[in-house]
Amino acid sequence: METTLGLEIIEVVEQAAIASAHWMGKGEKDTADQVAVEAMRERMNKIYMRGRIVIGEGERDDAPMLYIGEEVGICTQPDAKDYCNPDELIEIDIAVDPCEGTNLVAYGQNGSMAVLAISEKGGLFAAPDFYMRKLAAPPQAKGKVDINKSATENLKILAECLDRSINELVVVVMQRDRHTELIKEIRDAGARVRLITDGDVSAAISCAFAGTNIHALMGIGAAPEGVISAAAMRCLGGHFQGQLIYDPAIVKTGLIGESKEANLKRLSDMGINEPDKVYNADELASGETVLFAACGITPGVLMEGVRFFHGGVRTQSLVISNQSMTARFVDTIHMVESPKTLQLH
Numbered sequence: 225m226e227t228t229l230g231l232e233i234i235e236v237v238e239q240a241a242i243a244s245a246h247w248m249g250k251g252e253k254d255t256a257d258q259v260a261v262e263a264m265r266e267r268m269n270k271i272y273m274r275g276r277i278v279i280g281e282g283e284r285d286d287a288p289m290l291y292i293g294e295e296v297g298i299c300t301q302p303d304a305k306d307y308c309n310p311d312e313l314i315e316i317d318i319a320v321d322p323c324e325g326t327n328l329v330a331y332g333q334n335g336s337m338a339v340l341a342i343s344e345k346g347g348l349f350a351a352p353d354f355y356m357r358k359l360a361a362p363p364q365a366k367g368k369v370d371i372n373k374s375a376t377e378n379l380k381i382l383a384e385c386l387d388r389s390i391n392e393l394v395v396v397v398m399q400r401d402r403h404t405e406l407i408k409e410i411r412d413a414g415a416r417v418r419l420i421t422d423g424d425v426s427a428a429i430s431c432a433f434a435g436t437n438i439h440a441l442m443g444i445g446a447a448p449e450g451v452i453s454a455a456a457m458r459c460l461g462g463h464f465q466g467q468l469i470y471d472p473a474i475v476k477t478g479l480i481g482e483s484k485e486a487n488l489k490r491l492s493d494m495g496i497n498e499p500d501k502v503y504n505a506d507e508l509a510s511g512e513t514v515l516f517a518a519c520g521i522t523p524g525v526l527m528e529g530v531r532f533f534h535g536g537v538r539t540q541s542l543v544i545s546n547q548s549m550t551a552r553f554v555d556t557i558h559m560v561e562s563p564k565t566l567q568l569h
């Protein structure tokens with residue numbers, strides 16, 4: 225499944241990132257998102273595949289494009305039988321976030337990216353648009369830290385696994401009122417906190433790479449982004465755990481409905497009967513083949529942002545595959561017209 229797909233999905237995230245980057249710093253987050261969605265969908269529909277969106281822009285009624293359940297790829301188009309051989313093609317599931325960190329793009333801040341994850345049908349957890357408590361950590365701490373333990377205990381374990389003292393650790397936490405106590409606990413334990421306003425996918429994945437100076441992600445972010453992070457962490461051998469949050473007493477704003485009972489019913493209607501289950505990366509991205517691709521929109525810890533210059537655009541992407549066991553950084557110059565100079569630095 226992955227040989228050519230691995231190359232084509234680079235272009236999918238690149239096109240989304242470039243489209244969105246045109247809106248960087250313009251203060252219009254919805255437009256920055258919408259153009260990324262359109263560009264991602266357009267490029268995806270040129271790939272020889274039969275794909276289905278399992279995590280996307282929302283339910284069909286709310287999202288005109290890349291909605292959950294939308295079929296994508298050349299081989300899902302009405303005239304597909306003329307050029308696609310259905311016997312050759314396995315069905316694949318796709319989780320997308322064309323503009324992860326819309327506010328970051330709108331305000332010209334670091335850490336936004338276009339991102340997606342792919343697996344064979346059923347290989348990605350179809351998370352509802354709820355919140356998720358998350359714990360990400362480097363591969364050395366995989367299975368040793370535990371979301372059910374306190375932050376203090378986890379920091380002790382992490383320090384041992386990484387052979388450093390707690391005050392040499394940096395934990396990323398989203399700057400939200402819901403995290404006031406968590407932030408205090410991390411600081412009291414001696415570690416340092418890096419607060420981000422948005423974009424916890426990038427933070428989660430950064431834990432798996434030495435040299436990023438990010439050693440853990442703790443706290444509550446969105447569930448769909450949790451599945452995308454898990455797909456990357458599964459391939460990278462990093463630690464990732466997620467637990468759905470459905471109780472409005474824990475997170476009052478944003479995605480989830482007003483009543484805990486109604487939220488529980490929604491989960492059970494989706495076939496999630498153990499709402500408090502802690503999922504690990506292998507469960508959130510359980511497929512045999514898992515591919516992940518991201519392209520920086522604004523600069524980030526792992527990737528540069530999109531840079532425009534006369535006649536061209538330069539992007540940096542990351543493609544991760546559990547089959548080829550590669551994490552490939554791809555630096556691309558897109559020649560929009562015959563450029564006067566190719567910007568290599």
Ligand code: VTB
Pocket residue numbers: 324325326400421422423424425445446447449450477478479
């Ligand atoms: C989370 C986080 C994302 O938005 O979804 C956040 O996972 C929304 O949380 O990375 P709030 O509702 O508390 O704002 C992001 O930061 C970016 O979209």
